[in-house]
Amino acid sequence: MKKVLIAIDGSPNSKKTLLEGASLAKKNKAKLTLVTVAQTTFEADLNENEIKLLKDAVILKARVFLEETASALKKLKIKADAVLREGDPANEILLAANEIKPDIIIVGSRGKGKIARFLLGSVSRKIAELAKCSVLVVK
Secondary structure, X not given: OOEEEEEOOOOHHHHHHHHHHHHHHHHHOOEEEEEEEEXXXXXXXXXXXXXXXXXXXXHHHHHXXXXXXXXXXXXXXXXXXXXXXXXXXHHHHHHHHHHHOOOEEEEEOOOOOHHHHHHHOOHHHHHHHHOOOEEEEEO
16 A cells, blocks of 8 residues: 545544544555545525635635644654645545545545435545545544
């Protein structure tokens, strides 16, 4: 295993996903890449200026989270590249994986119920189904 991609989103389960992935990368002396996706489409009755402000805030929050996470790993002597993307999380993680070509993608499971999973879909499920490499879903 030479490359590990960890998709993180700042959720409580994301921390567990990060620890699992960082441990795997360190054990295998693999290159580690963190990917965070800023969801920048909004279903709200907002004007153009409000949408821009909201989008900028979401991107800034994601960038800060990603930089802080990479910095925390560096303190543990784990080097990680950090990639920030915008859009649909599953699609953007899959696009990043196609570019990076990891041996494994590590994602978290939010633990949605059956109805929510059916109605909303699942980022981890979509990645597991469509990825060209192995996928580890951390619960």
